[in-house]
Amino acid sequence: MSEQDAWFYCDGVFGEGEVFELPLTESTHLARSRRLRVGALVTIFDGFGNTAVAEVRELESRPVRAVLRVRQRTMLPPPTRQIHLVSALPKGDRQSVLIDMVTQLGVTDFTPLRCERSVAGQGQRSVERWQRLMLEACKQSRRAWLPRLHAETSLTEVVEDKGLGGYTRLVADPSGVSINELDSAQLEKTNLSLVVGPEGGFSDTETVILRSSNVVPVRLGDGILRIETAAVALVTLVGAL
Incomplete structure (x- = not known):
């Protein structure tokens, strides 16, 4: 791995020739962690597609x-296909695993x-922690x-969200179809x-909401998976199309 493969975040990527100081972290x-020296070439990015060799x-x-x-x-274009994960939250540190891996x-x-059977919710400091995890995962x-x-x-708000009108919606469901039974060529082109x-499953009311909508149930295997495992498996499956 070359030094240039080391990525660092900076709030705003400067123009060519400009000199700037990295944030303290x-x-x-x-x-201290990468132990780079004066003269090393690294990559900086701002999280909005702007990158630079510095x-x-x-x-x-x-x-x-x-x-x-x-x-x-260099300005890198945004992903051509949007993948929007809507997931219940697991407890404790497993939230970090979920955010990092997806x-x-x-x-x-x-x-x-x-959800009605959710065991955890979004806390006051969740957004700050998740943003930090996402930043490290991007690096x-x-x-x-x-x-x-x-x-x-809520699930009702998800299925009624007009902003996702052009998206194909899939839900992890042990009784669903195999993703191999779906039109992979179509899934490859559409936003998801x-x-x-x-982990306790959707309630009867939520199941009715899903079945009355255009959300396609997808089976991820024979077992009952933890939330973060199901999320990673589903994202991996559609990402490999």
């Missing part, structure tokens, strides 16, 4: 400070789903576009909304 990561010009250790100079700037796999949007997977975070919603319910 990123400077610390560059100097050279480390100055490094200070106390306090940590990294100054870079932009060599070449970001690496390329979801473009994430909405926490509030790991070299994704120039940060996923968009949306407010917690992926729904994952709580």
Whole structure:
């Protein structure tokens, strides 16, 4: 892996030739975790498609400070296909696993789903924590576009959301069809909304809502999966099309 493969976040990618200082957390990561030196070439990104190759010009250790100079700037286009994950939340640290892995796999949007049998919900500090996890996952997977975070919603609001009118909607369901039975050529071209319910399953009322909508139930295997496992499996399946 080359030094240029090391990605660092900066709120706004500067023009070619400009000199700037990395934020403290990123400077610390560059100097202490990656142990890069003056002259190293790295990639910086702002989460909105702007990336640049930059050279480390100055490094200070106390306090940590990294100054870079932009060599070449590139604007990367957004993903051609939108993948919007709408998922119930697992408990505790498993939320971090979910957010980290689906970001690496390329979801473009994430909405926490509030269900009758939900065991966890969106807390006051959730958004800040999730944004930080998404940022680190983008750096790991070299994704120039940060996923968009949306407010917690109910299943009724999901199926009635006119903003997803052009999306094909799939829901993880042990009694659903295999994804191999669906039109893969069509799925490959369309934007997708992926729904994952709580581990206790959808309530009878929620099941009626799903069956009366145009959400397609998809089976992910023979077992009953944890929320984060189901989310990762579903995103992986559609991402491989």
